[in-house]
Amino acid sequence: MKLGVMAAMFAGLDFDAVLAYCAELNLDAIELPAGGYPGQPFFDPAEVLASAPRQADIKARLADHGLALSGLAVHGNPVHPDSARAGRDHDAFVTAVELAPKLGTDIVITFSGCPGGSSTDRTPNWVTCAWPPEYREILRYQWETVLVPYWAEQAKLCRGHGVRVAWEAHPGFCAYNPDTLIRLSQRATRAAGLRGRTPLGANLDPSHFFWQGIDPVLAARHLGEAGLLYYVHAKDTELDPAEGPLNGYLDTRDYLDTRHRAWTFRTCGYGHGAEFWKPFVSMLRRYGYDHVLSIEHEDPYMSPREGLEKAVAFLGDVVIGEPPGEATWI
Numbered sequence: 001m002k003l004g005v006m007a008a009m010f011a012g013l014d015f016d017a018v019l020a021y022c023a024e025l026n027l028d029a030i031e032l033p034a035g036g037y038p039g040q041p042f043f044d045p046a047e048v049l050a051s052a053p054r055q056a057d058i059k060a061r062l063a064d065h066g067l068a069l070s071g072l073a074v075h076g077n078p079v080h081p082d083s084a085r086a087g088r089d090h091d092a093f094v095t096a097v098e099l100a101p102k103l104g105t106d107i108v109i110t111f112s113g114c115p116g117g118s119s120t121d122r123t124p125n126w127v128t129c130a131w132p133p134e135y136r137e138i139l140r141y142q143w144e145t146v147l148v149p150y151w152a153e154q155a156k157l158c159r160g161h162g163v164r165v166a167w168e169a170h171p172g173f174c175a176y177n178p179d180t181l182i183r184l185s186q187r188a189t190r191a192a193g194l195r196g197r198t199p200l201g202a203n204l205d206p207s208h209f210f211w212q213g214i215d216p217v218l219a220a221r222h223l224g225e226a227g228l229l230y231y232v233h234a235k236d237t238e239l240d241p242a243e244g245p246l247n248g249y250l251d252t253r254d255y256l257d258t259r260h261r262a263w264t265f266r267t268c269g270y271g272h273g274a275e276f277w278k279p280f281v282s283m284l285r286r287y288g289y290d291h292v293l294s295i296e297h298e299d300p301y302m303s304p305r306e307g308l309e310k311a312v313a314f315l316g317d318v319v320i321g322e323p324p325g326e327a328t329w330i
Contacts, residue, residue: 004029035092036076081116224287
């Protein structure tokens with residue numbers, strides 16, 4: 001298992017300076033933004049896709065700093081009811097799928113997306129309960145008419161390029177917990193007529209599970225049983241012990257309103273200690289995940305530099321780096 005970083009936090013900085021800094025921190029890998037919400041801070045993916053010399057240059061620069069490319073991040077909403085917005089995010093996703101193997105990775109990280117509540121909607125509609133009855137109709141439309149057909153086509157695209165999609169389960173999008181991740185993967189894979197291991201899997205980010213009341217260790221076990229542990233983000237969440245029990249955790253207050261919010265994203269170790277992170281990493285190892293813990297900084301109390309460096313130091317004592325040894329006690 002390796003430590004890496006989701007590099008959207010370095011937007012606006014020189015690419016080579018970012019790589020040198022990551023090497024200085026002894027990171028093993030880097031996740032590069034390639035469109036959607038993370039943007040394109042280091043290169044234009046379409047231009048790189050069209051240029052073998054540009055591809056070779058990026059791979060050489062990564063190798064010079066001892067960094068593997070853990071994945072391309074292209075989080076977006078390719079099923080947005082605004083066709084122009086959906087088209088942009090879809091094009092960015094397709095470009096990332098085609099570019100990923102040329103840069104040395106088979107992972108593209110994104111969201112499942114969220115359609116509107118009907119064919120006439122102009123904005124996404126995230127349903128959070130099964131009643132009143134029209135919410136069931138919304139869910140039926142979203143899954144049957146939009147989500148499953150869309151991802152069935154993308155599954156075939158990904159299979160053709162040898163790429164795996166790692167959906168980040170995120171509230172606001174239709175796949176937001178282990179159940180919806182697994183159902184969408186299974187249904188879209190069947191609709192695509194694919195056999196063998198599905199290209200549609202999970203990016204397990206525990207920070208989005210804590211405030212939903214989900215145990216990320218159990219989530220890792222469930223996703224591992226389904227064979228869908230494709231990627232992992234390392235980010236923490238602090239649950240306010242007074243505000244959460246008072247008002248619950250469905251909190252729409254501004255992310256920077258930390259004095260009043262029921263939960264806040266934190267640097268690893270500042271929301272949950274080793275008592276969580278060690279069993280979490282162990283569960284990942286139990287189900288064969290030996291890729292990257294990609295650190296994502298969204299802690300409003302810390303600068304990106306301090307947040308990342310504290311996360312690296314904390315996770316360095318938690319991550320399991322070597323393969324299991326021989327069981328000499330048996």
